[in-house]
Amino acid sequence: xxxxxxxxxxxxxxxxxxxxxxxxxxxxxxxxxxxxxxxxxxxxxxxxxxxxxxxxxxxxxxxxxxxxxxxxxxxxxxxxxxxxxxxxxxxxxxxxxxxxxxxxxxxxxxxxxxxxxxxxxxxxxxxxxxxxxxxxxxxxxxxxxxxxxxxxxxxxxxxxxxxxxxxxxxxxxxxxxxxxxxxxxxxxxxxxxxxxxxxxxxxxxxxxxxxxxxxxxxxxxxxxxxxxxxxxxxxxxxxxxxxxxxxxxxxxxxxxxxxxxxxxxxxxxxxxxxxxxxxxxxxxxxxxxxxxxxxxxxxxxxxxxxxxxxxxxxxxxxxxxxxxxxxxxxxxxxxxxxxxxxxxxxxxxxxxxxxxxxxxxxxxxxxx
Numbered sequence: 001x002x003x004x005x006x007x008x009x010x011x012x013x014x015x016x017x018x019x020x021x022x023x024x025x026x027x028x029x030x031x032x033x034x035x036x037x038x039x040x041x042x043x044x045x046x047x048x049x050x051x052x053x054x055x056x057x058x059x060x061x062x063x064x065x066x067x068x069x070x071x072x073x074x075x076x077x078x079x080x081x082x083x084x085x086x087x088x089x090x091x092x093x094x095x096x097x098x099x100x101x102x103x104x105x106x107x108x109x110x111x112x113x114x115x116x117x118x119x120x121x122x123x124x125x126x127x128x129x130x131x132x133x134x135x136x137x138x139x140x141x142x143x144x145x146x147x148x149x150x151x152x153x154x155x156x157x158x159x160x161x162x163x164x165x166x167x168x169x170x171x172x173x174x175x176x177x178x179x180x181x182x183x184x185x186x187x188x189x190x191x192x193x194x195x196x197x198x199x200x201x202x203x204x205x206x207x208x209x210x211x212x213x214x215x216x217x218x219x220x221x222x223x224x225x226x227x228x229x230x231x232x233x234x235x236x237x238x239x240x241x242x243x244x245x246x247x248x249x250x251x252x253x254x255x256x257x258x259x260x261x262x263x264x265x266x267x268x269x270x271x272x273x274x275x276x277x278x279x280x281x282x283x284x285x286x287x288x289x290x291x292x293x294x295x296x297x298x299x300x301x302x303x304x305x306x307x308x309x310x311x312x313x314x315x316x317x318x319x320x321x322x323x324x325x326x327x328x329x330x331x332x333x334x335x336x337x338x339x340x341x342x343x344x345x346x347x348x349x350x351x352x353x354x355x356x357x358x359x360x361x362x363x364x365x366x367x368x
Contacts, residue, residue: 001349003060003095004032006039009346010062010099010339014106017207018129018239023101024066029086030095036060038352039343041336043329044360045096046081050088056354059094062339064110064332066098103335105129105239110286113334114305115243117263118282125240126283127295132236134209137201138216138227139174141186145198148219152200155215156208161237170199174226185221205236242285242292242306244299250278253322256303266330268365272314274322279303286331297321307331329361 007027019025040058042049045067053061067082075083089096104110107125115123136157140148149167152158158166174197178184187193204212209229217225251259256279257271281303283296288308293316296304303322307330317323340353347353 001036001347001351002032003030003034003036003097006036006060006062006343006346007032007097009342010097011102013342014099014102014109015205015207016102017205018105018132019100019102024069025098025100025102028063028067028096028098029089030093032095032097034059034093034095036351038354040354040356041339042356042360043332043336045085046360047085047088048358049356049360050085050092050094052354052356052358053094054092056352058354059092061089061094061096063096063098064100064103064335066100067096099339103339104287105241107238108338110332110335111241111243111284113338114264114284114286114331115245115282117334118245118260118284118305119248119263120243120245120282120284121248123243123245125237126242126244126285126292126299128235128237128240130235131231131233132206132239133232133234134204134206135201135230135232136204136209136212136216136227137199137230138220138225139172139197139199140220142171142196142198144219144221145169145200148216149200149202151215151219152202152204152212155212157202157204157212159205159238160203166203168201170201172197172199178223183223185223203232203234205238242283242289242296244281244283244296244301246281247279250280252277253279256322257324260305260324260326264326264330266326269327269330270309270314270325272318272323274303275319276302276322279322284331286335287328293317293321293323305331327361327363329359329363 016025038058039060040053041062043064045063077083077087153165160166174195177192178189180189279302281301283301283304285292285306289306290309290313297320305324305326307328309325336355343353
């Protein structure tokens with residue numbers, strides 16, 4: 001199997017287009033046309049990761065954090081760590097691909113896996129992405145309605161949460177008159193025609209719009225297809241940031257802190273004084289999500305687990321919500337399990353998928 005087949009599986013789940021606009025997701029080094037031997041998954045890429053890839057005969061590394069986030073001005077194979085890693089990847093014919101904020105923002109992505117470790121129920125996005133969809137309306141003869149709707153749905157149109165093939169159909173009468181240069185499928189040139197048609201309306205992600213329209217036109221019988229595209233500002237229930245849910249039972253603040261440490265396999269974390277003696281509703285966001293603290297409070301969350309929280313953020317939230325800084329690495333690492341499961345299910349050969357056995361966490365705790 002080639003690298004691009006694996007990448008398609010990832011991007012069908014976590015499209016690159018939903019990533020933060022300043023992010024650098026996708027191919028980092030190498031070729032996507034390379035035939036895969038084995039695959040290594042990691043959060044970050046360093047020299048030890050590349051060495052493990054070599055030992056396990058992995059020629060595709062998939063990382064969460066991009067190696068190339070800031071631009072490189074030169075390749076210094078003696079003094080610059082990123083340059084040294086790039087040299088090792090190239091010399092060993094290893095392709096490097098990164099799925100970063102697109103994996104953060106997708107359903108069942110980073111934050112959902114964090115929520116799963118806490119056994120949260122009634123999970124939903126804390127903040128859904130907006131202005132990422134269009135409504136596509138196309139006018140078709142009645143006898144072609146199902147075929148054209150199926151074509152649009154097969155390319156990603158009409159997905160609303162856990163529901164697929166969503167559309168709305170309105171019957172009506174279409175009129176048209178072709179010029180002498182036209183080649184009408186129905187009727188004759190220079191004659192006004194009336195055709196019983198159906199208006200099919202579907203939601204389409206902005207990044208899927210071109211391919212949905214192309215597929216729709218492929219099955220449409222008319223020489224000139226009448227359709228409308230409406231930008232909409234609806235919240236996109238399929239993509240968003242953070243997750244909010246509920247514990248199966250109320251816990252005291254002390255018990256919840258113990259539960260968090262045990263669930264996330266961590267011994268050290270920072271927290272403040274919350275507002276309630278009991279914790280039930282919990283918001284989470286893998287990685288650095290301090291900008292969602294106010295939203296967690298507005299959603300009446302009793303606790304919010306994320307990473308990289310600043311001193312004054314703890315201070316401002318005191319007695320409003322229990323903030324837990326559980327660590328950047330620690331809140332994202334569980335996403336590799338879901339990534340591995342999805343890739344393994346798609347494999348049709350003997351390719352193996354490994355998770356990096358070491359830790360790329362640059363933060364260590366001093367114990368006196």
